[in-house]
Amino acid sequence: MTDKSKKKNSSGRGSSDASGRLLHTKVKSARGRKYSSTLWLERQLNDPYVVEARARGLRSRAAFKLMQLDDKYKLLKSGDSVVDLGAAPGGWTQVAIDRVGALKGKGQVLALDILEMEPIAGAKVIQLDFTEDDADNKVKAMLGGPVNAVISDMAAPTTGHKQTDHIRIVYMCELALDFAVDVLAPDGVFIAKVLKGGTENDLLDLLKRSFSVVRHAKPEASRADSREAYVIATGFRGNKE
Numbered sequence: 001m002t003d004k005s006k007k008k009n010s011s012g013r014g015s016s017d018a019s020g021r022l023l024h025t026k027v028k029s030a031r032g033r034k035y036s037s038t039l040w041l042e043r044q045l046n047d048p049y050v051v052e053a054r055a056r057g058l059r060s061r062a063a064f065k066l067m068q069l070d071d072k073y074k075l076l077k078s079g080d081s082v083v084d085l086g087a088a089p090g091g092w093t094q095v096a097i098d099r100v101g102a103l104k105g106k107g108q109v110l111a112l113d114i115l116e117m118e119p120i121a122g123a124k125v126i127q128l129d130f131t132e133d134d135a136d137n138k139v140k141a142m143l144g145g146p147v148n149a150v151i152s153d154m155a156a157p158t159t160g161h162k163q164t165d166h167i168r169i170v171y172m173c174e175l176a177l178d179f180a181v182d183v184l185a186p187d188g189v190f191i192a193k194v195l196k197g198g199t200e201n202d203l204l205d206l207l208k209r210s211f212s213v214v215r216h217a218k219p220e221a222s223r224a225d226s227r228e229a230y231v232i233a234t235g236f237r238g239n240k241e
């Protein structure tokens with residue numbers, strides 16, 4: 001992150017004119033483009049977080065979600081080791097690098113994704129399916145031992161069927177939790193994306209067995225019309241195995 005970007009806060013409010021009036025870009029429909037694509041494009045162009053992410057050189061608007069969660073709950077500390085699960089294109093990784101001080105030689109960040117990912121200064125990158133046997137050992141070997149935080153912004157691909165999507169994302173979160181339990185050091189932190197919809201209460205119960213404090217949070221950058229939220233678990237009780 002640049003020095004300029006550090007002076008800014010995590011509100012991401014950037015797309016206004018000199019008088020502070022919010023700008024709105026209207027997209028004309030084009031031959032061959034579906035109406036839904038035109039609406040998506042219009043939303044992107046008018047989303048202050050998209051505009052601000054681009055201005056700050058962040059790889060995703062999602063970066064603001066982690067910034068806001070970390071600003072509020074103070075989850076990532078200078079010198080921490082962090083695993084970013086499902087890290088591509090790398091917005092969360094950029095925030096983690098900044099917060100742990102990885103570019104100042106203080107902490108370390110591992111960006112893990114099943115897809116190939118562009119290298120990112122301050123992080124180690126690995127292309128890996130985190131559900132693979134031995135993924136936990138590979139990660140610990142790369143970071144020299146257990147880590148302080150596992151952060152996950154992963155979502156299973158959506159089907160459009162509300163209940164199916166919900167079950168799939170909760171399952172993804174449970175898999176991420178299993179992984180976290182294997183790699184976290186005592187007092188570690190786990191952050192993962194969920195969809196609000198009912199069974200996440202079972203997930204919270206599961207988390208409470210391994211962590212002393214478990215919360216649900218929806219950062220301001222998470223779109224109000226989406227059911228997305230995050231679970232934040234702190235005070236890992238340690239791997240009992």
Ligand SMILES: C[S@@+](CC[C@H](N)C(=O)[O-])C[C@H]1O[C@@H](n2cnc3c(N)ncnc32)[C@H](O)[C@@H]1O
Binds near residue numbers: 085087113
């Ligand atoms: C929403 S994106 C993450 C965006 C990221 N937080 C950012 O700010 O740039 C979710 C990522 O999870 C990855 N993913 C999904 N399943 C995975 C798996 N089993 N192992 C590793 N990565 C996975 C996808 O490839 C995708 O890149």
